[in-house]
Amino acid sequence: MDDIVIQTRDLQKEFVRDEFHVIALKDVNIEIHRGEFVALMGPSGSGKSTLLHLIAAMDTVTGGEITVLGENLRKLSDRQIAHWRNEHVGFIFQQFNLIPVLNAIENVELPLKITNLKKQDRIDHARTALELVGLGDRLTHYPRQLSGGQEQRVAIARAIVTDPALILADEPTGNLDAASADEALTLLSRLNKEFGKTVVMVTHDPHAARFASKIYHLEKGELLGQEAAAAD
Amino acid sequence: MAIPITYNLRNLIVRKTTSIMAALGIALTVAVLLAVMSLVHGLDTSLKATGNPLHVLVLRKGANSELVSGVSREQFQDIKFKPGIARDKAGEPFASLEIVTVINLTSVDAPDGVNVTLRGLNPIGVELRDELKLVNGRWFQPGKREVVVGASIAKRFPGARMGEKIHFGRGDWDVVGVMQAGQSAVNSEIFGDLNQVSSDFNRSEALSSALLRTTDAVSADALVKALQDDQRLNVSSQLETEYYSKQTTAALPIQFLGGLVAVIMAVGSSFAAMNTMYAAVARRSREIGTLRVLGFSRGSILLSFFAESVLLAGVGGLLGCLLVLPLNGLTTGIGNFATFSETSFNLTVSPSIMASGIAFAMLLGAVGGFFPARSAAKREILVALRAV
Numbered sequence: 248m249d250d251i252v253i254q255t256r257d258l259q260k261e262f263v264r265d266e267f268h269v270i271a272l273k274d275v276n277i278e279i280h281r282g283e284f285v286a287l288m289g290p291s292g293s294g295k296s297t298l299l300h301l302i303a304a305m306d307t308v309t310g311g312e313i314t315v316l317g318e319n320l321r322k323l324s325d326r327q328i329a330h331w332r333n334e335h336v337g338f339i340f341q342q343f344n345l346i347p348v349l350n351a352i353e354n355v356e357l358p359l360k361i362t363n364l365k366k367q368d369r370i371d372h373a374r375t376a377l378e379l380v381g382l383g384d385r386l387t388h389y390p391r392q393l394s395g396g397q398e399q400r401v402a403i404a405r406a407i408v409t410d411p412a413l414i415l416a417d418e419p420t421g422n423l424d425a426a427s428a429d430e431a432l433t434l435l436s437r438l439n440k441e442f443g444k445t446v447v448m449v450t451h452d453p454h455a456a457r458f459a460s461k462i463y464h465l466e467k468g469e470l471l472g473q474e475a476a477a478a479d
Numbered sequence: 480m481a482i483p484i485t486y487n488l489r490n491l492i493v494r495k496t497t498s499i500m501a502a503l504g505i506a507l508t509v510a511v512l513l514a515v516m517s518l519v520h521g522l523d524t525s526l527k528a529t530g531n532p533l534h535v536l537v538l539r540k541g542a543n544s545e546l547v548s549g550v551s552r553e554q555f556q557d558i559k560f561k562p563g564i565a566r567d568k569a570g571e572p573f574a575s576l577e578i579v580t581v582i583n584l585t586s587v588d589a590p591d592g593v594n595v596t597l598r599g600l601n602p603i604g605v606e607l608r609d610e611l612k613l614v615n616g617r618w619f620q621p622g623k624r625e626v627v628v629g630a631s632i633a634k635r636f637p638g639a640r641m642g643e644k645i646h647f648g649r650g651d652w653d654v655v656g657v658m659q660a661g662q663s664a665v666n667s668e669i670f671g672d673l674n675q676v677s678s679d680f681n682r683s684e685a686l687s688s689a690l691l692r693t694t695d696a697v698s699a700d701a702l703v704k705a706l707q708d709d710q711r712l713n714v715s716s717q718l719e720t721e722y723y724s725k726q727t728t729a730a731l732p733i734q735f736l737g738g739l740v741a742v743i744m745a746v747g748s749s750f751a752a753m754n755t756m757y758a759a760v761a762r763r764s765r766e767i768g769t770l771r772v773l774g775f776s777r778g779s780i781l782l783s784f785f786a787e788s789v790l791l792a793g794v795g796g797l798l799g800c801l802l803v804l805p806l807n808g809l810t811t812g813i814g815n816f817a818t819f820s821e822t823s824f825n826l827t828v829s830p831s832i833m834a835s836g837i838a839f840a841m842l843l844g845a846v847g848g849f850f851p852a853r854s855a856a857k858r859e860i861l862v863a864l865r866a867v
Contacts, residue, residue: 305772305860326776333774344769344864348489358773360483405773 252316252413252445253279253302259310260297260468271297273468274311279461281412284439284446286459294468295449296417302447303336303415304328316412333361337406337444339435341418343398345390345405351377352386355404362409376404380434396427403434407444414438416448420455432458481779482770487787490759491794501755502795505843508744509799509836515737516835517806517826522813525824526726529663530719531609533565535702537689537716543725545579545688546596552576554712555689561705563698564691567606573692575604578677580687582647582669586636593812593821595632596668597647599676599686607692611665615641616656621672624648624679627656629666631810631823639669648679664723667812667823690719726815726822733813745843748795752847756788760855761866767855768863781856788848789841796840800833 260272272294279285287295300306301313304320313320316335323331332338345354355373364372377383380400390398399419406414416435420428436458438444448459456462464471491498530536537558542548550558559574566572578599583592598604605611605618615633619625626645633640633654644651652671659666677683693699699718706716760767767780807828812821 300861303772326778329771329774329776332772338772340769340864342765344765346486346766346769348486348493353483353485357483357770360481361774361779 250281251278251314252281252283253277253447254314255301255311256313257311258298258301258308258313260294260301260306261309270468272301275465275468275470277463277470279445279447281445282439282443283461284436284459285448286456286462287447287449287465288451288453288456288462289465290451292467293465295465297468298465299415299417299447299449302413303338304332330361333358333409335411335413337409337411337414339399339402339406339414339416339419341421343390343395343402343422345398345401347390350387350389351382351393351401351404354390354401355408358405358409372408373404376408377401379407380404394427395423396430399423399427399431400434403431403438407438407442412445414444414446416446418449418451420450420452428452428455481786482775482783484786484790487783487790490763491787491791494759494762497755497758498791498794501751501791502798504748504751505792505795505840506798506802508741508748508843509796509840510802511737511744512741512839513799513803513828513832513836514806514826515734515741516832517803517828518737518811518813519734520829520832521811521824521827522822524827525662525664525666525822526723527720528661529665529723530721531692532696532718532720533693533699534607534719535691535693535699535706535716536719536722537691537706537714538687540713540715542715545577546581548579548687549685550576550687550689550714551684552686554714555686557712558689558691558706558714561691561702563693563702563705565694567603571603573603573607575600575607575690576673576686577604577688577690578673578680578682578686580676580680580682582645584632584636584639584645586638588635593636594814595636595821597626597676598668598670599673600670601673604673604690605670607690608660608665610663611658611660614657614659616654618656619670619672622675623672624650624652624675625655626652626669626671627658628654628669629823630657630659631666631812632669633657634810635812635823645669648676650679662825664726664822664824667821745839749843749847752788752792752844753851755791756784756848756851757854759787760784760851764858764863764866767858768860768866771860771863777856781852784852784855785845785848788852789844792840792842792844792847793837795844796837799836799840800828803828803836 255275255277258272258275262269262271289295301308302315352373355376356369359369380403382400419431432455435446439446450456461473463473538548555576559572564572580597581594582597584595585592619627628639639645639654641654641657643654693702703716706714806826809826812823815822
């Protein structure tokens with residue numbers, strides 16, 4: 248496999264709502280390479296989140312091709328996609344989406360439950376991930392006992408615990424204050440630079456986008472172009 | 480690997496009010512079912528504990544109970560010398576001619592009275608019943624209006640306790656003893672002298688049955704056949720154990736009604752469990768979406784919510800067992816349509832009955848949980864994530 252992690256050709260996504268056809272993505276051609284930190288920017292309804300969901304195989308395309316990590320996602324079954332996503336993709340949500348009844352280490356351990364790792368190994372991996380995000384002293388805290396910034400760091404730990412090649416983040420700083428947002432973005436940048444993870448982040452915040460190495464702009468479902476981000 | 484069960488367990492604890500309400504609904508259903516089962520099991524145990532496999536009971540041909548049977552003294556003389564009948568130390572055949580009728584006893588619980596079996600027999604009839612023990616007083620004396628009452632009778636009817644007098648037949652009868660025979664139906668009977676009882680009821684010649692002890696099981700079967708085949712005697716015969724086993728049909732109406740009530744309640748409980756689980760699925764929609772994004776398959780989601788419903792129902796089943804446990808050992812009586820009298824017995828909540836109750840509860844949970852679990856599994860990831 249070459250170093251292209253994500254490749255789309257004439258990618259289209261069309262939603263049918265009631266009797267109306269809404270084109271969310273139109274002939275999108277994009278290539279993202281291994282080790283890149285890409286920001287997808289654009290106004291609401293531009294299709295940036297839709298593109299991210301298609302990359303994560305959380306939704307199905309209506310036209311064109313999409314290849315992620317060498318897999319043509321259109322050819323995989325539902326079960327194969329679930330397995331593939333667990334193994335290769337870490338996803339970070341705007342609203343953290345931690346499981347409220349599980350504590351920090353249990354939340355982080357959750358994706359490892361699908362793997363063949365033994366209990367002790369799972370715990371060790373989860374602890375390491377939490378220590379990496381600076382929450383080694385919050386292992387048994389429940390989400391309600393954590394601040395928003397800490398919750399997002401737990402979510403980042405959960406996204407990286409399976410050691411995925413690709414990290415996808417949907418407005419990861421949207422629900423955070425400026426300081427917490429910077430912490431989360433610094434973490435993503437570190438994962439990209441130190442651990443070589445490919446990161447694709449959807450954001451509407453120009454400050455957040457500056458942490459990326461490349462920025463793609465979308466508008467009305469079309470890719471307008473790219474620019475290199477100037478890091479702070 | 481599946482979604483950890485702690486996830487489901489903690490969710491049940493978090494929404495404890497709805498969990499408890501749903502579990503209680505299931506608990507009540509299970510309690511009704513277990514109460515009926517313990518009643519049927521208690522009666523069954525009592526009737527199956529009655530009788531000796533070496534004993535042969537002789538009735539009039541066509542009679543299905545001692546109460547409607549008729550065996551004359553003349554017939555008995557022929558019967559008691561049949562081959563295969565055991566003999567006592569004096570060389571006399573172990574054969575007891577008996578009269579069975581019902582008398583009415585009143586109690587605080589039954590002011591209108593309850594039919595109780597009265598049995599007239601000779602001392603050999605008492606001797607025949609090995610398991611029978613006198614727990615208080617003495618045995619009745621021949622030729623006197625004296626009775627010995629079963630332990631359940633003494634317990635349930637204050638007017639029939641030691642030292643009291645019972646009025647029936649042509650006068651008052653002294654209660655001179657209390658007898659007990661394990662768990663058997665004899666505990667619900669009253670014993671008196673054969674001749675005195677038959678005389679008081681003007682049935683000196685028309686008695687009810689003959690009980691015979693055989694030397695061994697092979698002889699018992701042979702004697703049953705010989706008596707059946709004897710056209711001259713015109714009697715029917717069967718093992719005493721078989722006779723009492725057949726009377727378990729007395730519990731059929733209660734079994735049917737109780738079963739019907741339990742089924743109706745089960746449908747309601749199942750819908751309650753379903754409603755609870757649908758609410759849980761709706762409330763945790765975003766969690767379902769997140770679990771799918773983390774890589775859990777639709778099958779794992781289905782299994783997880785299904786297991787949660789079964790777990791909830793299992794807790795309900797356990798509660799149902801606890802609710803019904805105080806009934807264990809409680810003495811009650813049931814009208815026996817074969818004898819037209821009351822048979823007393825102990826309600827029995829055995830471990831196997833409780834296990835059945837829990838299994839039944841889990842079945843309710845499975846039925847109620849399947850459709851909500853399927854709806855959770857079928858939910859598209861983005862739809863699930865967007866739920867508020």
